[in-house]
Amino acid sequence: MLNQKVADLRQDYRKASLNESDVAPTPLLQFDKWWQDAVSGQIDEPNAMTLATSTPDGRPSARIVLLKSFDAEGFLFFTNYQSRKGLELAANPNVSLLFFWKELERQVRIEGTVSKAPEPVSDEYFRSRPAGSRIGAIASPQSQVIPDRHYLENKVKQLEEKFGKEVPARPSHWGGYIVKPSLVEFWQGRSSRLHDRVQYSWLADAWKIERLAP
Incomplete structure (x- = not known):
């Protein structure tokens, strides 16, 4: 079943390295450093991230959402609470986020738990959205079956x-939802698939920094 045309697609990574002795003491500071690199590198939508959720019995689903802010509280995004992801988050708050910045040969993987953002935060962001996006958020019964495109446009x-x-x-x-991280992994592509992987794990009152094998 091996498709050789797919299997032969390879790219060697050589742009940078990542050593545990050089990273910031907290994942937030390290993320901010890489975030600045992604923004200054003119990457198309650097805030695009994969959000993975699952049902209580472990059936996963994933989709791309947009990061809107990050700070010591966690990583903030917005969506429809009644969508599939919203219902799964209500039933199981354990989530994973993944950023892939191809141009920098970097990934950031985040595991944690989610909670709803305070209502004033959601209100403020909603008011800042373009008019079409505000109307769209009200009009769309996200993730529900609709008869056709005309139904939505109407x-x-x-x-x-x-x-x-x-x-x-x-x-x-x-x-909004805020993802509070408990584990953050920074991945830097390296030659011959010997990638650098540095992981932060939250241990009660401090972050533990370790290197992982590629």
Whole structure:
């Protein structure tokens, strides 16, 4: 079953290295350093990240969402609370995030638990969104089956007529989540697949830094 055309796709990584003696004392500081590199490197959507969730019985699902902020509290993103991911987060708060910055030959993998962002945070961000995005968040029953594209476009048109130039309030089914990390791994591609992997693990009151085999 091996597809040789796929199997032969290879790229050697040589741009940088990562040593545990050189990283920041906390994963947030190290992430911020790499984040600045990603932004200054003009990577297309450096805030795009894979969010992996699962049901209580362990059935996983993953999709791309956009990071909107990060600080000592965790990593913030926004979505529909009634979507598939929202329902899975309500039932099982354990999540994983993955950033892949191909141009820098880097990955950041984050494991942790999620909680809803405070309502004022969600309200503030919702008001900052473009008008079309605000209407879209109200109109879309995210992850639910709909009859066709026209159904969605018709709902959007009705809401645009209803609100006009008025800024609608954030719907209760939409808002932010904060991922609080318990494990963060920084991956730097290296030649011959001998990649550098440095892992931070939270141990009660401090971060433990270790190197992992590639």
